[in-house]
Amino acid sequence: MVDLKQIVESLIFVSDAPLFLDRICVLLEEYERGEIREALMALTADYRLRGGAIILAEVGGGYQFRTLPEYAEYLKRLTKSRPPKFSQSALETLAIVAYRQPITRAEVEYLRGVDCGGVLKSCLEKRLVRILGKKDVPGRPLIYGTTKEFLELFSLRDLASLPTLKEVQALGERPPDEEQQELPLGMEEEVENGEE
Amino acid sequence: MVDLKQIVESLIFVSDAPLFLDRICVLLEEYERGEIREALMALTADYRLRGGAIILAEVGGGYQFRTLPEYAEYLKRLTKSRPPKFSQSALETLAIVAYRQPITRAEVEYLRGVDCGGVLKSCLEKRLVRILGKKDVPGRPLIYGTTKEFLELFSLRDLASLPTLKEVQALGERPPDEEQQELPLGMEEEVENGEE
Amino acid sequence: MTTRLTEEPTGLLFDDRSLYSVKLESFEGPLDLLLHLIRKNELNIYDIPIADITRQYLEYIQLMEELNLEVAGEFLVMASTLLQIKSRLLLPTASDEEGNEEEEDPRAELVRRLLEYQRYKAASLLLRERDLLGRETFARKFDPPDLIDLAPDEGPLELELFQLIDAFRKLLAKMPEAAIHQVAADTMSIADRITQVLAFIVDRGTALFDELFDEGCNRELLVVTFLAILELCKLRMINIVQDERYGSILLTPAVIAEPDDPEGVELNG
Numbered sequence: 001m002v003d004l005k006q007i008v009e010s011l012i013f014v015s016d017a018p019l020f021l022d023r024i025c026v027l028l029e030e031y032e033r034g035e036i037r038e039a040l041m042a043l044t045a046d047y048r049l050r051g052g053a054i055i056l057a058e059v060g061g062g063y064q065f066r067t068l069p070e071y072a073e074y075l076k077r078l079t080k081s082r083p084p085k086f087s088q089s090a091l092e093t094l095a096i097v098a099y100r101q102p103i104t105r106a107e108v109e110y111l112r113g114v115d116c117g118g119v120l121k122s123c124l125e126k127r128l129v130r131i132l133g134k135k136d137v138p139g140r141p142l143i144y145g146t147t148k149e150f151l152e153l154f155s156l157r158d159l160a161s162l163p164t165l166k167e168v169q170a171l172g173e174r175p176p177d178e179e180q181q182e183l184p185l186g187m188e189e190e191v192e193n194g195e196e
Numbered sequence: 197m198v199d200l201k202q203i204v205e206s207l208i209f210v211s212d213a214p215l216f217l218d219r220i221c222v223l224l225e226e227y228e229r230g231e232i233r234e235a236l237m238a239l240t241a242d243y244r245l246r247g248g249a250i251i252l253a254e255v256g257g258g259y260q261f262r263t264l265p266e267y268a269e270y271l272k273r274l275t276k277s278r279p280p281k282f283s284q285s286a287l288e289t290l291a292i293v294a295y296r297q298p299i300t301r302a303e304v305e306y307l308r309g310v311d312c313g314g315v316l317k318s319c320l321e322k323r324l325v326r327i328l329g330k331k332d333v334p335g336r337p338l339i340y341g342t343t344k345e346f347l348e349l350f351s352l353r354d355l356a357s358l359p360t361l362k363e364v365q366a367l368g369e370r371p372p373d374e375e376q377q378e379l380p381l382g383m384e385e386e387v388e389n390g391e392e
Numbered sequence: 393m394t395t396r397l398t399e400e401p402t403g404l405l406f407d408d409r410s411l412y413s414v415k416l417e418s419f420e421g422p423l424d425l426l427l428h429l430i431r432k433n434e435l436n437i438y439d440i441p442i443a444d445i446t447r448q449y450l451e452y453i454q455l456m457e458e459l460n461l462e463v464a465g466e467f468l469v470m471a472s473t474l475l476q477i478k479s480r481l482l483l484p485t486a487s488d489e490e491g492n493e494e495e496e497d498p499r500a501e502l503v504r505r506l507l508e509y510q511r512y513k514a515a516s517l518l519l520r521e522r523d524l525l526g527r528e529t530f531a532r533k534f535d536p537p538d539l540i541d542l543a544p545d546e547g548p549l550e551l552e553l554f555q556l557i558d559a560f561r562k563l564l565a566k567m568p569e570a571a572i573h574q575v576a577a578d579t580m581s582i583a584d585r586i587t588q589v590l591a592f593i594v595d596r597g598t599a600l601f602d603e604l605f606d607e608g609c610n611r612e613l614l615v616v617t618f619l620a621i622l623e624l625c626k627l628r629m630i631n632i633v634q635d636e637r638y639g640s641i642l643l644t645p646a647v648i649a650e651p652d653d654p655e656g657v658e659l660n661g
Contacts, residue, residue: 002266010249010267011274016532027273050246053206057529069528070198071206077223078207083527088420091516099515105367111508114421114466117367124367124554131553134357142359147552155523168514210530282551284559291560297583298627307563328590329629329646339627341587350553355584361564364557 004031005039005046012043018062018152060151061158084153093119094128094150098162101145102132108144120144128153200227201235201242208239214258289315290324290346294358297341298328304340316340324349422470423509425452430506437506440499442481446474477502585613585620593630594645601632601641 011027012019021040025033040063044056047065057066067075076083086094093116096108108116123129128150134140146159156162207223208215217236221229236259240252243261253262263271289312292304304312319325323345330336342355352358419425429448430437450471456463480498497503523529593599604617621643624630633642 006247006249007267007270010263011270013250013261013263013532014271015274027270046248051202052242053202054209059525064531065209066525067206067210067530069523071203072528072530074203074224075206075210075530078211079526079530081526084524086520088516091519092420092512095512095515095519098519099512111505111512112421113423113470113505113509114464121364121367125558127552127554131359133351133353134359140357142363153525154519155525155529163515163518165511165515168518169511206530210532212532287551287555287559288563291556291563294556295560298586298623328587329624329627332626332628336628339629341583349551350556352553355587356581359553359557361557361561364554364561 004028004035005043008036008039009043012056012063013065015064018058018060018064018148020062023062057155058157059155060148064152066155087119089114089116089119090123094123094146097123097129097144098146098150098159099165102135102143103145104135104141104143106141200224200231201239204232204235205239208252208259209261211260214255214260216258219258283315285310285312286315286318290319290342293319293325293340294342294346294355295361297355298331298339299341300331300337300339302337420513421464422467423506424513425449425467426470426502427506427510427513437510438503440503442474442478442499446471446478449474473502581616582619582623585616586623589617589620590624590629590645593643597644599643601643604643 007028008024011024021033021037024036024040025031028036040056044058047054047056053067053071054065055068057064059066089112092112093108096111097103100107100111105116105120108120120129124131124144126149127147129144130147132143132145135143150156151158203224204220207220217229217233220232220236221227224232236252240254243250243252249263249267250261251264253260255262285308288308289304292307293299293316296303296307301312301316304316316325320327323343325340325346326343328339328341331339346352347354350358419428426445426449429435429445429452430440433444433448435441435445453463453467453471456467477498525531589604592604601621604621621630621632625632628646631644631646633644
């Protein structure tokens with residue numbers, strides 16, 4: 001029996017990159033967007049309930065089947081390619097670009113306190129960061145942002161699903177007193193709304 | 197819960213070719229061949245019973261997840277709109293035209309050191325490159341430049357927004373000292389407005 | 393990146409410079425080092441004892457030098473910033489006496505940077521802990537066998553700007569010097585203007601010379617537009633006519649380009 005849920009399953013299964021809802025809607029024009037969304041939800045639940053090694057994940061704005069982390073140990077035996085590794089400087093740079101995009105190199109460097117040209121370049125080469133254009137200020141410096149591949153790599157649905165900086169801070173050390181309020185660092189909303 | 201059936205499932209799922217029983221036995225040396233065979237049978241039955249679009253098939257002696265033939269019709273739609281691969285030679289040609297326009301075919305070929313007729317043609321077909329006119333030299337060769345579609349593809353406002361080589365090369369070098377110092381920290385608004 | 397010396401047990405670093413107790417790790421920069429010192433001494437980040445922290449910071453840099461570790465320029469810049477803040481704190485503030493203008497705490501900027509950096513550092517640790525594709529989680533990354541028989545068709549292109557420029561950069565790296573020099577910003581904008589001007593003229597069939605100088609009175613643009621017109625003339629892509637003496641100058645396309653059927657002309661030749 002061919003029904004929508006299975007059709008969607010087959011599409012996501014053979015797709016070599018996360019499949020976007022929009023794209024599925026274009027491919028399956030005989031179905032309503034609402035129906036397709038429901039099928040995706042049902043499918044996600046199915047895979048969770050099955051208790052198999054595979055789940056339907058939402059990453060980089062699209063849907064993709066992925067293995068659960070419990071099986072990584074075995075899968076490492078299978079794959080020849082070494083797992084991705086990140087230096088602390090690459091992670092800091094990526095975090096800053098992710099939260100503050102669009103951002104120039106000089107701004108990243110001010111925030112990190114060190115030169116970031118090399119790291120930015122290697123992030124560009126790995127396609128985790130991309131050039132968004134040029135900033136409308138004298139000198140017209142290049143501005144950078146993160147890519148779809150960045151979200152896919154870090155298993156993020158979208159930029160909004162990054163923990164807000166407020167949450168990030170809550171995980172770190174508690175500030176000793178309320179003085180913190182005075183410092184206008186709050187850009188959580190900006191990051192959240194700044195997306196798309 | 198990590199059990200053998202799921203481990204096998206994850207291996208077959210991730211493997212880029214049908215996985216042979218022998219190979220699985222090598223990968224999972226902590227398990228008996230008999231156990232693994234049983235897990236494979238149970239997994240095959242699971243997928244059949246689920247009634248999804250995917251089955252565990254035995255192909256050419258190995259195991260592989262496959263979609264059922266009923267879904268081929270939908271999968272065809274997926275391939276129809278797959279982004280075409282952009283070959284390295286096409287990329288190089290496009291880059292030369294972008295950075296050196298207006299440019300003749302002979303000039304592109306001088307830079308690349310190989311014949312570029314085919315690639316130029318495909319760039320023209322993809323509407324990334326267009327003919328600007330004829331050059332006033334003997335033979336009056338055609339001269340090429342990029343199109344509006346080219347700018348759209350890279351979300352560039354105009355050709356002047358194309359990053360220069362110097363800008364990208366500068367990433368590998370240390371910036372001049374002043375550049376880093378003068379940035380005010382409160383650049384939230386500025387950054388936000390920088391984006392259109 | 394510079395080298396961090398982790399003292400074990402704590403406190404050993406500044407008192408007893410025994411190399412045996414020193415383990416090598418890495419500091420991400422002066423802000424990272426400062427945060428480390430603040431944490432180690434359990435200081436209040438909002439009220440940093442500058443004299444103390446400066447002394448420790450400098451001792452640290454001195455130690456790195458003694459160990460022949462390369463001290464990056466950023467560390468020295470921060471050292472001078474700290475010294476500057478310290479001296480400003482020692483000066484009596486004139487505004488306090490007058491009572492009207494309250495001067496900002498000289499430490500404020502540094503505190504803001506430290507807090508900000510601390511946030512991104514924490515964010516980077518969260519990134520590090522995520523399930524990474526290819527490390528914790530895996531997906532099918534290959535041409536699916538189910539689709540192999542179906543030839544891919546033309547869809548929307550997916551290309552990153554960096555790929556384009558990187559291709560050009562690598563190409564030029566293989567080239568002799570002489571061919572390289574002319575890729576400058578101004579060449580770019582003339583090229584840009586050439587396409588714009590040509591598109592405008594082709595679009596209109598005929599364009600008035602003055603029309604091309606309409607948008608803005610930017611001197612640079614005027615020059616570039618003029619150069620673009622000259623170049624187009626030289627390439628014989630446009631004709632320039634004047635209908636009467638002192639009349640308006642008209643620009644017309646000399647060649648009607650047909651991008652839909654290019655192969656007949658040169659590509660097969």
